[in-house]
Structures are given as C-alpha cells and as structure tokens.
Amino acid sequence: MKIAELGNVQLHYRIDGDPDGAPVVFANSLGTDMRLWDDILPLLPKGLKLIRYDKRGHGLSSLPPGSYSMGALVRDAEALLDMLEIRDCVFVGLSVGGMIGQGLAVKRMDQVRALVLSNTGAKIGTPEMWSDRIAAVREGGIEALADSILERWFSKDFLATPEVALWRNMLVRQPDEGYAGVSAAISGTDFYTPTSGLRLPTLGIAGSEDGATPPDLVRETVDLVPGSRFELIRRAGHLPCVEKPEEYAAILTKFLKETGHV
Template sequence: MAFVQLAEGELRYQLDGPLDAPVLVLSNSLGTDLHMWDIQMPAFTAHFRVLRFDTRGHGQSLVTEGPYSIEQLGRDVIALLDALDIQRAHFCGLSMGGLIGQWLGIHAGDRVQRLVVCNTAAKIGTLEVWNPRIETVLRDGPAAMVALRDASIARWFTADFAAANPHQTKQITDMLAATSPEGYAANCAAVRDADFRQQLALIKVPTLVIAGTEDAVTPPAGGRFIQNHVQGAEYAEFYAAHLSNVQAGAEFSDRVLAFLLAD
C-alpha cells in the first residue's frame, strides 16, 4: 500500500506490472475503490505498468470538505503523475473516472497517450437525481450508504449476472457501503456539475468509448455522443449494465488492450 502526499492529505495508489512498461492509469467509478479493476489486472499487467488509485473521498484516500469538482479530481491525477515522475500515461476511467478522463483529454492532453472512457457521458444525470441523493447521504450517513449499496446491484449489474455471480457482486457493492458519506456526497456534486458537451472536440488524443447495452445510469447514447464529438474516437459496446469492466470481464480487457496496443 502506498500514498502520495497532496497539499490536503494522502492519495492512496497501487503500482503493478513491469517496471519498464508503459504506464496505464485506471480511475474508479463513484462509490468504488481501486479494487474495482482487480479482474483486469492479469491481462493489463502483462503489457503495462498499471497505476490504480482511490479517488479523493473514496477508499483510503483523503476525504476533504466538499463539494468537489471534476477539475479538482483531474488535478489530483496530475499531482499523482508528477509525484511518481510519470510524464505521460494511458488513462482508462469508468463512470466518474470517465469524466475525469474527459477533463484530462480536454485540459491536459499532453499528459495522456491514449484515452479510454467507459460507461460515462459528457453530462451524467440531472439536479433532480443528484441533489436528493446528496441530501440523504449527508443526513443519514452510513445507513444511507448501506441503502445505496443494496440499490446499486440493479444499477451496476444485470439481473442474470448478479444471480450467477453473487460473491463477485457483493465484493464490488460492499465498496459502496464502505465509502465515506462525506466523500461520496462531495463526489456526487462533482459528477452533478460536470458538463463537457461543448468541449469534447478539444480532445485530440486517440480515444476509445465503451458502453453497456443495459446501462441505465449512462446509456449507450451518451457514449455515442462522445464518439461523435471526439474526432476519430472508437466505440465498443458490451452486454452489461453500469460496471462493464466487471460484467464483460475478459471481453472488456481484450478490447481495451487492442486499442492501447494498436500502432
């Protein structure tokens, strides 16, 4: 377990894979931690030095007063790269991590070699979705996080996958119950306020967009919108709900590797 010291506290990270391999940064979704990528690690570390981290407000990283912004979270990624003396890296983020990836592509493209954004959109949800959730979490604390965990199963996975993989489903959703209520609410605000619909054309790095056919949180139309507004972007869609990296597993990993390893 390792930490980088930011101005306000520590950011937890983990590095795996060959020391001399290109770096691939993985960014977690809202309500999970760096272990949401465990299923990808054998495939990804065969080719890359993989850098995972707990986004501010999640896992064992710092929890500071909210609300947060995607810019703030993106600057945390740059600070992490700077601290580890990594000038450029590939970046793959899912949901909120995909918003962070979009911000990096728009504002820090010189630090990104190839960009993968998964189960995300240029704008996710509405005030009517986010504000009541933020209010409930701040009011009810850990009890609200447990309730969100139980409700997340149907959002994060299709019913057939959840029924066939109860242990794996529980491992992932337990991350949500363990998330700091204050950190979760602060990150909800970051997702609520992010809107890159008018800026996507500024992304010039090679980009792959991944969507889940059954994703009600960020439907495929949002991924297609990103593809249509980022010049040359590629698109892939898997039978999955919101956490396509978990549900599509090896198929997801293979498609990401094919994109990152392309000439």
C-alpha cells in the first residue's frame, strides 16, 4: 500500500503490471474503493502500468472535512498523476470516476490521451435528489440506504448471489462523511459544455440494468465527443466490471489496442 501526500489530502494508491508500461488509470465510483477493479486487471494485456487510487473520503485515503467539490476531486487526480510523473494515460472512470475523468481531460490534455466513460454522465441526478441522499446518510448512515443503493448497482441476477454481501460490506464501511462529501461534488457538476469540447478517443460503457446511470445517459454523454464509441453490457447494472469482468476487460482491451496503447 502506498500513500500520496498531496497537501490537504492523502490518497491511497496502488500500481500493478509493468512499471515501465503505458499507463492506464482507474477511478472508481461513489461508495467503493479500488478493489472495484480487482477482477478485470488480470484479464488485461501484459505490459501496461495499471494505476488505481481511492478518492478522498473513501477506502484508505484521508477524510478531509466538509462537502467536496468536483474541482477538488479533479485536482486530487491531477496531483497524484503529477507526483507519479504520468503523461498520456488512458483514464478509465466509473460513475463519479467518469466525471473526474471528464474534468481531468478538459484541464490536462497532457495527462489524458484517451478516455473511458463507464456508467457515468456529464450530469448525474438532480441537486434535490443528492440533497435528500446526503441528509439520509447524515441521519442514519450509509447503512440506512445500503439496500436501495445495491438495487441500483446490480442486476437482479447478481443480487441473488452470495457475492453481493461482499459489496454491501464494502459500501457500508466507507465513511459517511466521505460518501456525503462526494455526493455534494456530484450534485454540483454539469459537464455538458466542457465535455462537448473534448477531442480525444473516447469509449462509453453502460450496463443494461444500471439504475444509477441508465444506458441512455451514458450514450448521451459520450455522444458529446466526436468519434466516440458506445458499448452496452447486457444483464449488468452500475458496476459491470464486477458482474461481467470478462466482457468488460475484452471491451477495454479492444479500445486500448485501437488507440495504440497496447
């Protein structure tokens, strides 16, 4: 385990694969930590430098006080990649991780050469929805919302398996304040205009049963970027890298090859 000391935040990160390989950076969703990507990494081509991190308020990263802004989440990723001297990465972001990817690609074209927007949007939900969720977490903790969150995360098939207990445990172990802080960042974000100005290879991935970021939202977002491509993973929810790791890894591998990253 490694910690990046970035001033007002300390980020837990991990590097797998070839330390001299082409970099692929993974940013995970609200309520999860870097283990979200465990099942797909062994399925990716050899020779890649695979970088994961826990965003602020999640996993083993620090928990700065107060609500967070999307600008802060983007700056965290930017500072981590600067510290690691990463340039020209493929940035794979799921849900809020995809929002971070959009913001980083707009801000630092030198850091991001291609973008994977998985189960995300240029704007997710409404401020009223997020306000209600933040209030519920602060009143009853993540535990009070866990079952409804899992129903948005996973397909009915996966919800019937014993493995869903592992993801519930991961969810409820995230700090309540970290979940609320990142929720506030999502609430205040609308990337439709900046994302429409992006000109880089972009892949969208959606799950057919995603109750958090439906396929139409993902498609609408990636369509903002000229020349982008969209892939739908059937019988999967908000976290298709968990439910369908082989299919997810195959789609990602194809994109890495098409962009010359492998």
